[in-house]
Amino acid sequence: MRPVVIAGVANTAFVAANPDLDETEMVEEVTRKALAEAGLQRSDVGFVCSGSSDWVMGRAFSFVQALEGVGAWPPIRESHVEMDGAWALYEAWLRLQHGDVDVAVVYAYGRSSYGPVDDTLTLQLDPYTTKPLEPDPLSLAALQARLLLDRGHATEADFAAVVAAARGLDAASLLQAPHASSPLRAHDAPFRTDGAAAVVLRVGTTGGPRIAGIAHLVDSHHLGLRDLGDSASTRNAAARAGGTAGVEVAELHAPYSAQVTLLARALGLGPEVRVNPSGGALVADTPMVSGLMRIIEATRAVRAGARVALAHASTGPCLQHNLVCRLEAS
Amino acid sequence: VRPVAVTGIGQTRHAAKRDDVSMPGLVREAIRRALDDAGLDWTDIDAVVMGKAPDLFEGVANPELFLADAIGAVGKPLLRVHTAGSVGGSTAIVGTHLVGSGVHDRVLVIAWEKQSESNAMWALSQPFPFQPPVAAGAGGYFAPIIREYITRTGAPEHIGWLVAVKDRLNALHNPYAHLQLPDITVDTVRASPLLWDPIRYLETCPSSDGACAVVLAAQPTGNNRPAWVHGTAMRTEPMLFAGRDEVSPAAGAQCARDVFAEAGCTPADIDVAELYVPFSWYEPMWLENLGLRASGWRAVDAGETARTGSLPINASGGVLSSNPIGASGMLRFAEAALQVRGLAGAHQIDRARLAMGHAYGGGSQFFATWIVGSERP
Numbered sequence: 001m002r003p004v005v006i007a008g009v010a011n012t013a014f015v016a017a018n019p020d021l022d023e024t025e026m027v028e029e030v031t032r033k034a035l036a037e038a039g040l041q042r043s044d045v046g047f048v049c050s051g052s053s054d055w056v057m058g059r060a061f062s063f064v065q066a067l068e069g070v071g072a073w074p075p076i077r078e079s080h081v082e083m084d085g086a087w088a089l090y091e092a093w094l095r096l097q098h099g100d101v102d103v104a105v106v107y108a109y110g111r112s113s114y115g116p117v118d119d120t121l122t123l124q125l126d127p128y129t130t131k132p133l134e135p136d137p138l139s140l141a142a143l144q145a146r147l148l149l150d151r152g153h154a155t156e157a158d159f160a161a162v163v164a165a166a167r168g169l170d171a172a173s174l175l176q177a178p179h180a181s182s183p184l185r186a187h188d189a190p191f192r193t194d195g196a197a198a199v200v201l202r203v204g205t206t207g208g209p210r211i212a213g214i215a216h217l218v219d220s221h222h223l224g225l226r227d228l229g230d231s232a233s234t235r236n237a238a239a240r241a242g243g244t245a246g247v248e249v250a251e252l253h254a255p256y257s258a259q260v261t262l263l264a265r266a267l268g269l270g271p272e273v274r275v276n277p278s279g280g281a282l283v284a285d286t287p288m289v290s291g292l293m294r295i296i297e298a299t300r301a302v303r304a305g306a307r308v309a310l311a312h313a314s315t316g317p318c319l320q321h322n323l324v325c326r327l328e329a330s
Numbered sequence: 331v332r333p334v335a336v337t338g339i340g341q342t343r344h345a346a347k348r349d350d351v352s353m354p355g356l357v358r359e360a361i362r363r364a365l366d367d368a369g370l371d372w373t374d375i376d377a378v379v380m381g382k383a384p385d386l387f388e389g390v391a392n393p394e395l396f397l398a399d400a401i402g403a404v405g406k407p408l409l410r411v412h413t414a415g416s417v418g419g420s421t422a423i424v425g426t427h428l429v430g431s432g433v434h435d436r437v438l439v440i441a442w443e444k445q446s447e448s449n450a451m452w453a454l455s456q457p458f459p460f461q462p463p464v465a466a467g468a469g470g471y472f473a474p475i476i477r478e479y480i481t482r483t484g485a486p487e488h489i490g491w492l493v494a495v496k497d498r499l500n501a502l503h504n505p506y507a508h509l510q511l512p513d514i515t516v517d518t519v520r521a522s523p524l525l526w527d528p529i530r531y532l533e534t535c536p537s538s539d540g541a542c543a544v545v546l547a548a549q550p551t552g553n554n555r556p557a558w559v560h561g562t563a564m565r566t567e568p569m570l571f572a573g574r575d576e577v578s579p580a581a582g583a584q585c586a587r588d589v590f591a592e593a594g595c596t597p598a599d600i601d602v603a604e605l606y607v608p609f610s611w612y613e614p615m616w617l618e619n620l621g622l623r624a625s626g627w628r629a630v631d632a633g634e635t636a637r638t639g640s641l642p643i644n645a646s647g648g649v650l651s652s653n654p655i656g657a658s659g660m661l662r663f664a665e666a667a668l669q670v671r672g673l674a675g676a677h678q679i680d681r682a683r684l685a686m687g688h689a690y691g692g693g694s695q696f697f698a699t700w701i702v703g704s705e706r707p
Contacts, residue, residue, distance in 0.1 A: 001431070048566075054412075055391040060384035060453045061414055064692050068568050075581035077588075078566035078696075079420055082385065082392060082412035091409065091424060097431035099331050100592075123391035128352060130396075218408040221396045233405070316395040321408065 004096055005208040005330055007103075008038030008200035009296040014193035014284035017113035023057070026109050026196035027069030034198040035105065038207070042071050046101025048078045049092040051085035051108040055120050056287045066109055077101065084108065085197060085292030086216075086253075086313030086323050092201050093214055102203040110287035112192035117287060125317060126221060138189055138256070140223070140317050142181040145258035147229030149183055154261045156183055162257040163187050166282040183258075190255040190285030197289050197296055209302040209309070209327040213242030216313075216323035223318060231266040234312060234322040238267055242326040249274045249301040249309040251294035255281045259319060263312060277301065291315065291323065298327050331430045333707050335556035336667040338368025338545030344508040344652035347446040348539035353393065354400030357442050357541045360657075361401060364438070364543035367673075369552020372402035375545075376434035381411040381421025381441040382656030383691075386453035388444055401440055413564075415606065415691025417441065418542065418659025419698030422687075423562045425546045426700070430559075435548045441660035442541035450537050450655070468608065469534060471693060473526035475576045476611040480528065482577065485614065485627035487528065491519040492630055493610035494533045494650060500637060501647025503676035508538045508652040533610040533650075540654030542661045557667035557702040560684070561593030569693040576694050578619045585697035586620040593701040595684060597621045600701070602642045602669045602679045603686040604662035608649045616688065617643070620699075637679065645669070645677045659689025663700055670704040 010033035012018070012026050021029070027050075035042065048070055052063050063080045072078065079095075081087045085108025092104035118136050125131040148154040156175060164171035167187075180186040202208070217233035217240075220226045238244055250273050254260040264275055276282075278297040281290050291313025298311035306329070313323040340363025342348070348356055365371060378401055380394045390396065394403075394410040413420040418441040425439035451467045479485065498514045501507035514532065522531035550556045565585035567574065574580075590596060597620070605616045613635060614626025622641060623629040635643040644650070646665040649658050666687035668674040674682075684703045690696060 001433075053391065054384050054386060060386045061692065063412070064414065064569055064695075067566065068570065072566050072568045072695075073571070073573075075565045075567040075579075075584045077564055078413075079411065079424070079564060080413050082410050087409060091411075094424070094427050094431060094433065097331075097433070098427055120391060123389070124395050126396040127388075127390050131390075216407050217405060218395075218398045218403050220404045221398050225399070236405070315392070320395055320398070 002097055002203050003205045004093055004201050004211045005204055006199055006299045007202040007208045008034040009299050010034040010037060011197035011293060011296060012195040014195040014286055016193055018194040023066040023109050024069040027066045027107050030196045030198035031070050031105055031107055034200045038200040038202065040103060040200060044103050045105050046077060047092055047095045047104040048076050049088040049104065049106050050080050051083050051088035051288050051292065052110060053082060053288050055123055056110050058114050070105065070107065084288050084290065084313050084315050086295055089199055089292060089295060090214055090216060090323060093211060096201060096203055104201040105198060106201065107196060107198040108289045108292045109196035110289045111194045112287060113194050117192050138184060139181045141256035141259060142184045144228045144262055144318055145183050148258055148261060151229055153265060154258065158261055159188055159257040162260045163282060166276065166279040184256065188257040190281040191283055193284045193286045195286045195289055197292050199292065199296060206330050208330060209299050210330045212326040212328040214325040215240035218321040221320055228318050231263060231319050231322060234263055234324065235266045237322055237324040241324045244268060244310060246308040247273055247310045248306040249277060249298060251278060251280065251297045252276055252312045253281060253291045253294045253314045255285055257282060295325050302327050302329050332432060332548060334426045334429045334559040335547050335550050336544060336559065336702060337547045337551040337556045338364040338370065339664045339668055340364030340367060341506050341542045341661060341664065342540045343506050344538040344540035344654055346537060348444065353388065353444050354397055356444055356539060357397060357440055358400055360541035360543040361438065361440055364545050367552065367554055368545040370436065370545060375402060375436055375438045377407040377428055377437050378403040379409045379411060379421050379425045379437065379439045381417040381660065382443055383414060383417055384453055386448065387450060388447040413691060413696045415655060416659050416689040416696040416698040417691065418657050418661065419663055419687065419689035420564055422544055422660055422663045423564060423698055423700065426559050426562055429546045429548050437546045438543060439546065440541065440543045441657040443654040443656040444539045445537045445654065446539050469526040469529055472609055473529050475694065476609065477528055479577045479611060479615050483627060488516060489614055489627045489630050490528065490533050490610040491516045493613045494519045496636055497644050497648045497650040500645050500677060501651035504646050507647040508536050529609050535608040535649045535653035538652050538654040540652060540657050542657040542664050544660065544664050554673060555671050557670045557704065558706045560701045560703045560707045561589045562700045563588035563592065565697045567695050569695050577615065579694050581695060582619040582690065582697045585699050589699040589701055595701065599684050600641065600686050601682045601684050602645060603688065604646060604648065604665045605643055606649055606659060606662055606689045607644060608653060610650065613643055620688065642679045645679050659698060662689055663687035667702045670702050
């Protein structure tokens with residue numbers, strides 16, 4: 001494989017609703033800043049790849065207009081995944097392996113303010129067997145949390161501690177809140193936001209954290225056909241990405257507090273690993289951006305001194321599809 | 331980068347409504363045929379790449395997630411590509427890179443659309459913020475561009491009718507094709523209703539349910555002869571700015587130059603091509619844009635693009651005969667590969683050694699091409 005480093009990153013502010021910037025403007029801002037951070041010009045870019053969702057944006061071909069923000073003239077080499085931007089980064093990393101281009105720009109954008117995200121996510125469920133039951137994402141996450149409790153892998157206090165650490169709150173008082181979907185409480189859910197993020201990848205071994213490994217795997221969609229108390233795809237993806245040895249910081253894309261516990265356990269992360277120092281999705285969860293943000297936050301952790309950081313992205317009900325990226329100081 | 335072989339190809343019977351199958355059933359019909367062609371089984375596949383056009387077409391968000399089981403992706407990497415109408419081509423190219431780079435040895439790419447689940451005209455006509463709504467679907471968007479081509483080149487109006495007839499007669503030799511119109515003639519095309527000037531009813535593509543699957547591998551698999559990927563390219567330009575030439579987009583021309591450069595050949599070397607022609611006039615337009623002919627309409631008029639001509643275009647019947655949107659691009663790539671494998675059946679063109687597959691999407695702004703050959707590059 002050709003060595004690839006993360007040469008620049010950028011993100012917008014993440015707020016509950018940002019009606020002042022349209023998607024094109026958000027993409028323009030983050031791609032410009034990420035390139036500036038990398039010390040590169042648009043003319044240096046050999047490939048562009050983005051991640052977004054038409055259902056999140058409420059219209060077909062929503063990525064077409066956002067593309068205007070990246071400056072696609074003269075014509076560029078470009079692709080798009082209908083996925084979180086972390087998978088756009090995977091396609092860009094793959095494209096750099098082809099050998100003819102050396103710099104790639106990745107971006108992702110999403111809105112929580114355009115419509116009820118829970119309803120949109122429910123549309124991901126099997127339309128023949130599961131969607132008609134209309135299980136909402138909080139209730140699906142609660143199934144996972146219940147399994148962790150039943151197996152003695154966690155307590156409700158553990159979930160509260162995750163939220164307290166992410167948001168700077170008091171865990172004991174969080175436990176006083178009523179259950180919203182037992183055993184989860186309203187504060188166990190992600191804080192949904194609008195925003196965009198961008199990453200610049202460059203072939204080489206210097207100038208930013210090195211992508212030591214990147215891999216992704218999907219589990220069965222059907223809730224009865226996999227162990228909801230575990231994440232085999234996360235564990236196996238991490239193994240393919242070079243393992244967890246020496247990891248100092250892990251940024252896990254766990255929209256619900258109990259999923260932090262679940263993922264840390266699936267990955268076998270010890271107490272020495274700092275998990276989600278950024279606060280993760282509990283402080284800012286932008287659809288299609290949140291996974292890419294974990295790679296960005298892991299990048300920042302390495303820049304701040306960590307020798308190895310692990311970034312994880314997830315999509316689908318109950319963490320169905322998982323990507324792991326191992327970053328090492330160059 | 332190592333050479334990539336196309337060792338398995340499968341497609342569904344395409345129809346307006348495939349009420350006999352679910353979405354999983356539709357994609358499995360194509361995949362099973364591709365695996366059989368490749369002499370492989372589900373467990374032999376290392377990774378899956380799925381492409382389709384907007385999820386609004388079926389009313390399911392990110393359907394690759396619920397289809398993961400049906401397409402044999404569980405426990406494997408699964409990517410979902412969406413680059414508008416060019417997506418079938420882009421999906422095949424991502425799969426090619428997965429094998430060529432050495433990341434995986436055997437990759438399944440699958441593209442599909444089940445348009446009967448929804449209303450494509452509605453899904454295609456969602457208004458963009460801050461822009462006047464067109465609300466005319468694809469035909470309304472492309473008709474003025476076609477009119478401009480006619481104005482520029484002085485092409486006579488029967489050119490579009492000739493293409494409409496040619497592709498539908500070609501489709502009679504393709505058992506998978508949606509439209510089977512044995513009685514079509516230039517007169518019936520001319521007499522069909524004018525939908526969006528200058529496009530007549532019989533000059534448009536159908537709305538289809540269908541899927542296409544391709545197995546890409548580092549080595550030949552099974553007993554059938556593979557095609558070899560000689561080059562791939564993707565190019566994109568913005569939809570909205572005054573400097574664009576929508577009749578002959580710079581991105582399309584650049585995409586062709588890229589793919590010829592990577593394949594190390596010239597337009598004159600291409601024996602057959604499968605071009606993305608959803609409206610008849612796009613055949614002469616793409617012939618010029620891709621550098622295959624200096625005057626596209628004169629080539630059509632002279633019969634050069636017919637099955638018996640010097641450069642057969644869309645011997646399969648093309649998009650004009652089957653259009654499951656997300657799969658249409660991959661069908662072009664797959665049909666090009668079938669030709670150089672000698673496995674195109676009744677629509678096989680003799681002595682096809684090098685073939686081009688082409689797809690475009692959005693407002694003539696997303697392009698994907700590949701060149702495949704019978705010989706290992």
